[in-house]
Structure formats: C-alpha cells, structure tokens
Amino acid sequence: MITMVDWARAQFALTAIYHWLFVPLTLGLGVIIAIMETIYYRTRDERWLATTKFWMTLFGVNFAIGVATGIILEFEFGTNWSNYSWFVGDIFGAPLAVEGILAFFMESTFIAVMFFGWKKVSPRFHLLSTWLTALGASLSALWILVANAWMQYPTGCEFNAATMRNEMTDFWAVALSPMAVTKVLHTVTSAWALGAAFVIGVSAWLLLKGRNVEHAWRSIKVGAWFGLVGIIVTSITGDTSAVTVTKYQPMKLAAMEGLYRGSTGQSIVAFGIMNPDKEVDNDEDPFLFDISLPYGLSLLAHHDPNAFVAGINDIIDGRSIDSNGDTVNNVSYAERIERGKAVRAMIARHNEATQAGDSALVDSLSRAINADFKYFGYGYLDKPEDAVPNVPLTFYTFHIMVTIGGYLVLFMALWVLLTWKPRLLSERGPLLKRLWYLLAIITVPLTYICSAAGWIVAEVGRQPWTIQDLMPNHVAVSDLSASYVQTTFWIFAVVFTALLIADVGIIMSQISRKSLTDLEKSND
Numbered sequence: 001m002i003t004m005v006d007w008a009r010a011q012f013a014l015t016a017i018y019h020w021l022f023v024p025l026t027l028g029l030g031v032i033i034a035i036m037e038t039i040y041y042r043t044r045d046e047r048w049l050a051t052t053k054f055w056m057t058l059f060g061v062n063f064a065i066g067v068a069t070g071i072i073l074e075f076e077f078g079t080n081w082s083n084y085s086w087f088v089g090d091i092f093g094a095p096l097a098v099e100g101i102l103a104f105f106m107e108s109t110f111i112a113v114m115f116f117g118w119k120k121v122s123p124r125f126h127l128l129s130t131w132l133t134a135l136g137a138s139l140s141a142l143w144i145l146v147a148n149a150w151m152q153y154p155t156g157c158e159f160n161a162a163t164m165r166n167e168m169t170d171f172w173a174v175a176l177s178p179m180a181v182t183k184v185l186h187t188v189t190s191a192w193a194l195g196a197a198f199v200i201g202v203s204a205w206l207l208l209k210g211r212n213v214e215h216a217w218r219s220i221k222v223g224a225w226f227g228l229v230g231i232i233v234t235s236i237t238g239d240t241s242a243v244t245v246t247k248y249q250p251m252k253l254a255a256m257e258g259l260y261r262g263s264t265g266q267s268i269v270a271f272g273i274m275n276p277d278k279e280v281d282n283d284e285d286p287f288l289f290d291i292s293l294p295y296g297l298s299l300l301a302h303h304d305p306n307a308f309v310a311g312i313n314d315i316i317d318g319r320s321i322d323s324n325g326d327t328v329n330n331v332s333y334a335e336r337i338e339r340g341k342a343v344r345a346m347i348a349r350h351n352e353a354t355q356a357g358d359s360a361l362v363d364s365l366s367r368a369i370n371a372d373f374k375y376f377g378y379g380y381l382d383k384p385e386d387a388v389p390n391v392p393l394t395f396y397t398f399h400i401m402v403t404i405g406g407y408l409v410l411f412m413a414l415w416v417l418l419t420w421k422p423r424l425l426s427e428r429g430p431l432l433k434r435l436w437y438l439l440a441i442i443t444v445p446l447t448y449i450c451s452a453a454g455w456i457v458a459e460v461g462r463q464p465w466t467i468q469d470l471m472p473n474h475v476a477v478s479d480l481s482a483s484y485v486q487t488t489f490w491i492f493a494v495v496f497t498a499l500l501i502a503d504v505g506i507i508m509s510q511i512s513r514k515s516l517t518d519l520e521k522s523n524d
Helices: 002-043 046-079 082-116 123-152 171-175 178-209 213-248 250-257 296-302 312-317 333-356 359-380 391-420 430-460 482-513 516-521
Strands: 157-160 165-168 268-274 287-293 319-321 327-329 465-467
Touching (some): 046 082, 046 213, 046 482, 082 465, 123 178, 123 465, 157 359, 213 296, 213 391, 268 391, 333 359
C-alpha cells in the first residue's frame, strides 16, 4: 500500500504541476487581453486591435492545453483516490459541480465568440465576450480553489456514522471559509502577476530584437500596471494567508520557518541553511546557518510582536503560551492518536449497534463520535512524528516564494516608472537596456518558480493529510495495484511533456513570426 500511495501521489503531483504551467497564464493573460480590447473599443485605434489579437492567439494555445490537463486531474480523484471521493464526495464535489456547470460553460461558450466573432458580432458584444471569458476562467479557478481550501480546513460538514461519510451541512461555510477567501485572492492575483510578467518578458524579447517596438511598449504599459496591482494584492493576501495558516494549520507554519521550539516575540528566518541531521526527536540545531529578524514571525503570524508562535515540538506536545505568559497544555498529538483510535472503535460499535437495532446505544455512540471526530484522522497514525511534513522542502520553497515575490514588486514598479519616463532607460546606453530586457525575459521563469513554490508550500506543508486532521494519504487511496498507477504515470509523463513542448513551440513560433505588418494584416 505504501508503494501505491507514493505512486498515486506522484501521478497527481505530475498532473498538477503540468496543469499549473497553463492555468495562471490563462487567468492573467485573459484579463490583460480584456483590458487591451477595452482600450481599442474606446479609442478605435487599429494598433490596439492588432496588439489584442497577438496576445489572444497566445492565450488560446495556452487555454486549450490547460483544459486537457485539468480534465485528467479531476478524473484522478475517482481512479486513484476513490476512498477520499467516497468519504467526502458530497462536499468536495459540490464546488466542482458549480465550476463545471457555471464557470466552465461560460468560458467555453464565450471563448468561441472571442476568437471567431470578429466582424460577426458588434464590437460591444465582442468586448463583453472577452471579459466574460476572463471572468469565466477566474470563476472556474475560484470553485476549484474553494474545494482545495476545504481540504486544508474542513468546515461546513458533519460526519454521518450511519453512512460512514462526511456530509455537507452549510455550503456557504465551505465557500466562504477564511481559508477559501485568502486562497482564492492570493492565487488569482498571483496569476495576474505571472500573466503580466509573461507579457513584459515577451515584449522585452521583441525590444531586444528591435521588432514591433510600438507594439511591445503598448503591451508593457498594460502589463506593468496590471502586474504591479497583482503583485501588491498578492503580497497583502499573503500576509492574510499567514494568519489563516497560523490559526488552522500551525504545523505548516512551523515547517515553513523550520521552527521546532517556539517562543514569544519569535524571530523570523530571512535566510537559512537547514541542518540535514535535525529530527523531531533529537537536540540538533535546526540550522547550520541563518539570518533572523527579531519579532518577525510573531508579527507575521499574529500581528503582535510579543505573541507566542508554536514550533513543531510544541505542537506535538500540545504546549502553548497565553497572552499572560502562562504555559497552556492543549491536546498533544499522542493523545489525539489515542482519541482518534477510540473514535474508530466507536464507529465499529455504532455499526454493530445499528445492525442489532439498539437505537439507544446508536444515539449515545453518535454523540460520542461527533464530540471527538476532529481527531478521527489521527487514529490512522502510528506515532506523533508521522504528522510532521517534509520540513526542509517546505522551508526552502516558502523562502523562495517570498524572495521572488519581493523581487517582483520591485520589478513591476520599475517597469511602471519606465513606461511613465522611458528616458530613464533610453539615456543609460545600449548595454544597460540589453541587460534590462534580458532580466525581463529571465523574470518569466522566475515567476513560474515563485508560483510553483507557493503550491508546494500549500500541499507539502499539510502532509500527511489529504484532508487536514481527518484523512491521511494512505487511507484516501484506491485499492489498486502499484503497477497500474506506474504505467499510467509514465503515459501521462510522455503525453504531458509532448503537450508542453507543443505549447512552447507554438507560442515561440507565433512570437517569432508576428511582425507588425503581419499583425495589421490579421485584422482583415
């Protein structure tokens, strides 16, 4: 089973990684195209129409391949994670159903008008179709992110011992949970920043080649302002996300900072190299080298420089410190495991009592199960250390995300300044301009790395849970042979790689082929 779990996780990770190469660009580029077409609609300047069509072509290629990988990702819930799907299908399936019925149909319908409706519908309706396509893509992301947020913080549901399933009790508690709100805002606005970085990077390549200069600067003007708004909102929502994670996933926060023993006024590690010999049960120093900022983590997690932030060992031991400085003993992980096993035993007795028709015992057990059901998932763990995620991977990816995110704020701000005062660059000489354009091109993969790092933090940081505190990975998988998943893993790896190569090849071909004359001819 362990081999099956590892291969199922690997296959899902593979599909998600490839899918996420296309999704953020779709979200960001869709809004940028809508803004460009709005400018054309207001000015009737044919040059803006040519620019809009250029980016629309790249959007279409990316959108098509993103849909293909996304459909496979949803199928994997039923094939490889059927226990999970059965256990919480009523809850997890609801936002996905809304996404399919409302958002996906919206974007699929209006994208046809957006691409093929030029001169077949009125300019106003075409503009509306473009905005609805962008809105549909964002709504699609919204409902998928709501489903993911529920896995991070399960709420709005209740366990039914008679059916052995979790059932939704409050749809809006699921849709509007603090985890869902922060995740949607943070993820969508980070996609805006990625789309903007892509536009700026491609435009910088055109400037570097001395081609389509006016087209490139028009694109940069939109991309820079849009990207600056996106990365600023991403930073703000990132702060909100840290507070939310502190409250609902303290183990993830501790792993993000490599914190094993917390304190009041906890510092934050700005840069550090983790000690590979550090384990939960030894006294090794967590870091070989680190640079820390005093009070930083307390401010990030609680917005209070003197607040206590729990480390990994504190959480395992159930230790905390209240606002008065007194030590508080919460439920330790060892106790959670015992209470989780007790819940599992009560569920078995509940089943027996149901079959025997003992309604009084069924009612009594139902109350006892509901009282401690929050510890249910711990009953499948062997020891407290099993609930600790991969600390080095979570730590490094978190700091990569934050570092690149900080760089992107400066990068977008400088491009906004250059669109306002282009002489600041033109007067610095050809070498500096060339280096600046090269930096803009390099920023595109850096932004992708930042986006991927954020998802690694979100998903690796909550391990070993498929559903936080309720279902570990080894319980969620299907009863399949490892060889079956291995086979499909390699098939998907080959197919997805081929799709990625095709996507990059088509995009590069379009960028290289489209001269300004070609763009103007495309309006006919």
